[in-house]
Amino acid sequence: MATLLHIDSSALPFGSTSRDVTQAFKENWLAQHPEGTVVYRDLGAQPVPHLDAAGISAGFSDPATHNDEQKAAMALRDELATELENADVILIGAPMYNLTIPSTLKAWLDQVVIMGRTAGENSTLAGKPAVVVASRGGAYGPGTPREGADFAATFLEKALTDFFQLEVHVIIPELTLAKVNPAMAELIPLSEASREQALAQAAGKAKELAARVAGA
Template sequence: MQALHILQIDASARPGLSGIDPRGSHTRRLTSRFIERWQAARPQDSVTYRDVGQQPPSPVSGDWIAAAFTRPERRSEAARAQLAESDALINELLRADLIVIGAPMYNFGLPAQLKAWVDNVVRVGVTFGFDRSRQGEPYWPMLSPGKRLVILSSRGDYGYDPGGRLGEINLVERGLTVPMAYLGLTDTHSIAIEYDEFADERLRASISAAESAVDELVGKLARDAIDAAAPALAVA
């Protein structure tokens, strides 16, 4: 089977895993489970791990913007240094076939650390193109096709799924799917734990349902990966 590469990103400010560590993270629990199940199903695949919750990327600055909008051949050494971290994050994204992001809900949206990652990988001339003279839409995506995004979230309240009582104020999934689609990554899947603030049987049931959904999604995506590789192997 053709090997794939996975990019695992954790963004929770909590360092541990719920169910194991005191006050541990639900999203880290889900991403860890996803990767463990995936590696059991496809041990040939490799994983890059990025913990933006504990080691946040630098936020975009005026110098970063000036460097990003300078043509590569005209960048000074200082400008290249400004973009070094962005280059590393983008290279991880470009290499990945599957991106698994643990994205807890903080005040209805993404943690600042994860937003900083988004801002560092959405970059003109690298992950999206722009040309004022281009007829029609002047922007276009530059990520290679076939990548998949899995968003594993957690929420203090409940009803944040589409059509739910709080669905309209859930900015977590859209905070990732909108910019990633802009880059060309449109195949996305989302699973979330809810009821964290209630800390009762509803939370326990939500955790159990989310873990079952993770297991099911791993099985589906792993089967899809095998099916996608089959025609290429047949031709070879």
């Protein structure tokens, strides 16, 4: 039975482009795998704790030596890591907040980077496909005034590839603030086109990966 791990990190419960696009992916995934499993984490609504001293020290010490605080911290890290390991495909909604990813998503990432297990040369996640929906309010592509200032999509792609050895696919709907920022009103048609393209890419990628998992 195919399993999709779906993670959203937008602080907005409604009106979120990243949520809309991940939802499109999930719906198309389930159309191909109606009996499949979707494990969902909404980091905007239910954030995980930031990695603290107990969690860090527990990750680099013998479990037999852990105190109660370390045991509790490592139990959470193990739960989150196991969700990743059990997934056939990983889907992450990652809106850009102030040039990078939401702090809630960074907190989750810090928890699941466990050296010698999920992270490192022999990562238990190596080769798994991951789809990142990296929405952003403006435009940061080649030739734009803010070219090179995207530290959300670029960061996630690097982190997921280097730490976990995942096969990363990035979908970028941009200019999402055009409808709410009067100064960007003339960009609304481009914003709408980017959104529709992202929805189509999500649908196509979901069908592609669902077929691959089914044939594995």
